[in-house]
Every structure is written in C-alpha cells, then in structure tokens.
Amino acid sequence: MSKPNYTGTYHLVEQDNMETYLSALDINFALRKIVCLLKPTKEITHDVATGAMKIRTLTTFKNFNMDFTIGKEFTEDLGPVDGRTCQTTVNWEGDKLVCVQKGEKEGRGWTHWLEGNKLHLEMRVLGIVAKQVFQKAN
Template sequence: MSKPNYSGTFHMVEQDNMDSYLAALDINFALRKIVCLLKPTKEITHDPATGAMKIRTITTFKNFIMDFIIGEEFTEDLGPVDGRTCQTTVSWEGDKLVCVQRGEKGGRGWTHWLEGDKLHLEMRVEGIVAKQVFKKAV
C-alpha cells in the first residue's frame, strides 16, 4: 500500500497548548509569547519513491528547515528552536509520519498526518502535547 504524498504548502489555522510546550523546552517567557502569535506556513516537498522529505517552516520571525530521509536517523540542529541538537528519526506509522528526537529532553518528537486538505501536527516533549492544524493552499 502506498503512503500519502505530503507535498504542498500549508497555512496554520489552529493552535493549542503551544505556550506550555515551549515552556517545557525551556524557552523564555518573551520568546514564547512571540512564537504563540506567529502563523507559520509549512512548505513540504516529499518524494514517496525515495523517502526524501524537506519541511520548511516559515514565519515572519524565524524559519526552520528539516531535510531528511524517512526511516534514517540523522543529527538534527534545533538551534533555531531551542539551541539543542538531537538524534532524529522520522518513520511511517500507518499513514502518519512519526518523529522521535533523542536528546536532553525526554519524550520529544512530533506526528504529522493528513485529513482531507488539513495537515495536523502534534508536538510532544516531557509529557506536554501541543497541536497545530494547517490548511493546504490551493
């Protein structure tokens, strides 16, 4: 069974519990408030044949690029997010992309899944869960 193609541009339409998630990452109060006001756009390129994926998260404040092969561990530089690096693996669990980030923060990672024209993102760290929903641009 083939996996969904995540390619596209998605604009954030909904966000929940982001401040608590950022606090668990030790992000200072002022920066948390700025981040919670941002409305990021995700630009995803995905080649299902090779498993290569690039996720660009674009904001008016800071951009973050994640470039990887699904199923292969890599060293991720989270400097733009919280100044850390970690060992990251993104794998398929059914039609969902599940990311595990091993480093100094426990239980860190995220899950992406598609429902119609919506891209869902659930971010986890140390038992705290934040959610974002993005709508695909036409």
C-alpha cells in the same frame, strides 16, 4: 498500500497548548509570547519513491528547515528552535509520520498526518502535547 504524499504548502489555522509546550522546552517567556503569535506556513517537498522529505517552517520571525529521509537517523540542529541538537528519526506508522528526537529532553518528537486538505501536527515533550492544524493552499 501506498503512503500519502505530503507535498504542498500549508497555512496555520489552529493551535493548542503551545505556551505550555514551549515552556517545557525552556523557551524564555518573551520568545514564547512571540512564537504563540506567529502564523507559520509549512512548505513540504516529499519524494514518495525515495522517502526524502524537506519541511520548511516559515514565519515573519524565524524560519526552520528540516531535510531527512524517512527511516534514517540524522543529527538535527534545533538551534533556531531551542538551541539544542538531537538524534532524529522519522518513520511511518500507518499513514502518519512519527518523529522521535533523542537528546536532552525526554519524550520529544512529533507526529504529522493528513485529513483531507488539513495537515495535523502533534508536538510532544516531557509528556506535554501541543497541536497545530494547517490548511493546504490551493
């Protein structure tokens, strides 16, 4: 069975437990408050044939870019997020993209999946889970 193509632009419509998640990443109080008010847009380019992906998370405050090939470990610079670097691998688990980030914080990573025109994102660290849902732009 072929994997879904994640290419598209998605706008945040729901968010849950971000404050607790950011606190677990040692993000300071003021920055947590700002981040929780942001309504990010995700621009995803996905080459299904090669497994290459580019995920751009765009906000009025700060942008974050992530370029990778599914199944290949790379060094991820999380400086714009929390000042850390980690060894990151993104793999398929069924139709879901599952990311494992090895570094200073245990159990860090995320899962993306599509349901119709919605992109779901579950972020994990130290047993804490935050969720975001994005609506695909027309």
